[in-house]
Amino acid sequence: MLRTTITGSLPKPVWLAEPGILFAPWRVPPDSLAEAQDDAVRLALADQDETGIDVVTDGEQRRRHYIWGFLAGLTGVDLARLGRRQSRGGRYAKETEVPRIVGELARPRPVLVDAVRFARRHTRRPIKVTLPGPLTIVDSTVDEHGRTDEKTLAMRFAALLNAEARDLAAAGADVVQFDEPTFNVYVDKVEAWGVEALERCAEGVEATTAVHICYGYGIPRVLAWKTRNTEWGHYRTTLPLLARSHIHQVSVELAASAVDPAVVAALNGKDVMAGVIDVGTEEVETPETVAERIRRVLPHVAPERLYPCTDCGLVPRSRAAARGKLHALAAGAALVRQELRTPAARPAS
Numbered sequence: 599m600l601r602t603t604i605t606g607s608l609p610k611p612v613w614l615a616e617p618g619i620l621f622a623p624w625r626v627p628p629d630s631l632a633e634a635q636d637d638a639v640r641l642a643l644a645d646q647d648e649t650g651i652d653v654v655t656d657g658e659q660r661r662r663h664y665i666w667g668f669l670a671g672l673t674g675v676d677l678a679r680l681g682r683r684q685s686r687g688g689r690y691a692k693e694t695e696v697p698r699i700v701g702e703l704a705r706p707r708p709v710l711v712d713a714v715r716f717a718r719r720h721t722r723r724p725i726k727v728t729l730p731g732p733l734t735i736v737d738s739t740v741d742e743h744g745r746t747d748e749k750t751l752a753m754r755f756a757a758l759l760n761a762e763a764r765d766l767a768a769a770g771a772d773v774v775q776f777d778e779p780t781f782n783v784y785v786d787k788v789e790a791w792g793v794e795a796l797e798r799c800a801e802g803v804e805a806t807t808a809v810h811i812c813y814g815y816g817i818p819r820v821l822a823w824k825t826r827n828t829e830w831g832h833y834r835t836t837l838p839l840l841a842r843s844h845i846h847q848v849s850v851e852l853a854a855s856a857v858d859p860a861v862v863a864a865l866n867g868k869d870v871m872a873g874v875i876d877v878g879t880e881e882v883e884t885p886e887t888v889a890e891r892i893r894r895v896l897p898h899v900a901p902e903r904l905y906p907c908t909d910c911g912l913v914p915r916s917r918a919a920a921r922g923k924l925h926a927l928a929a930g931a932a933l934v935r936q937e938l939r940t941p942a943a944r945p946a947s
């Protein structure tokens with residue numbers, strides 16, 4: 599019970615990419631990049647092994663960005679000459695630069711299978727692999743080719759993601775997670791076709807399937823929105839839809855936002871990855887703080903189904919802070935696990 603996991607990304611070593619920023623360019627020349635990424639993955643796995651994280655990832659050390667890392671493996675997408683559009687409902691920025699869809703979308707070969715095989719060889723722990731979800735991809739690209747409606751485009755991406763997810767499971771991924779931060783932005787689209795597209799991604803995948811929803815990375819423009827926002831009612835619509843879906847696990851941000859942990863009660867029957875680590879600050883939580891956050895979720899999820907997790911990716915953080923947070927996550931979960939085994943140890947308050 600209370601098995602710990604992270605959303606996906608960890609900061610990259612300073613010799614691999616500039617720290618503290620998203621989309622950081624590689625600092626290693628192309629002919630040494632693969633070897634350098636292998637080394638960084640070993641370190642990411644070692645950090646999780648040593649701190650005692652139960653379900654690990656490769657820290658997304660091979661991608662500059664969680665969406666682009668998958669798109670780069672497709673044909674029909676231009677990641678060099680970018681377009682501009684409003685994304686995330688304009689919540690965090692008026693416009694952002696996004697990849698352009700310029701041809702027929704296809705996946706000539708698996709994108710992350712070699713990465714999974716490498717991780718599988720270097721840890722005994724269960725491995726999670728993350729892919730961007732279709733609604734989020736559609737919101738993060740401009741379609742200059744098909745100029746079709748969003749649902750049709752999302753279902754096209756979903757078919758490609760499904761083929762990839764099946765391959766990842768066959769290569770040894772224990773969990774395949776689809777990252778859908780836009781589920782917290784476009785509630786109407788989630789209802790109309792977002793969950794349908796997500797389920798298409800997970801169809802026939804022989805691994806545990808998961809969806810991560812959040813308010814984005816812990817970077818200043820996102821934090822500014824989060825501290826201003828007071829309306830979190832979208833979960834009343836989206837979580838029951840996910841509860842009725844075939845997805846096994848749902849990841850919800852609870853540490854940094856003011857979301858009431860009781861919302862996860864709507865996920866009855868699912869595994870819940872509860873965000874108990876704030877990814878927007880360098881300040882490392884104490885294990886006791888993490889334990890208290892876990893205790894606040896426990897009335898709403900059985901401990902066997904509760905996975906203490908980070909709110910979102912740790913990529914913008916320093917490695918020291920990230921390592922500290924991994925340790926706090928594992929230690930905080932261990933405290934609560936101990937209390938559940940010996941109820942007398944539970945604090946009175």
Ligand code: ZN
Nearest residue numbers: 812814910911
């Ligand atoms: Zn996230």
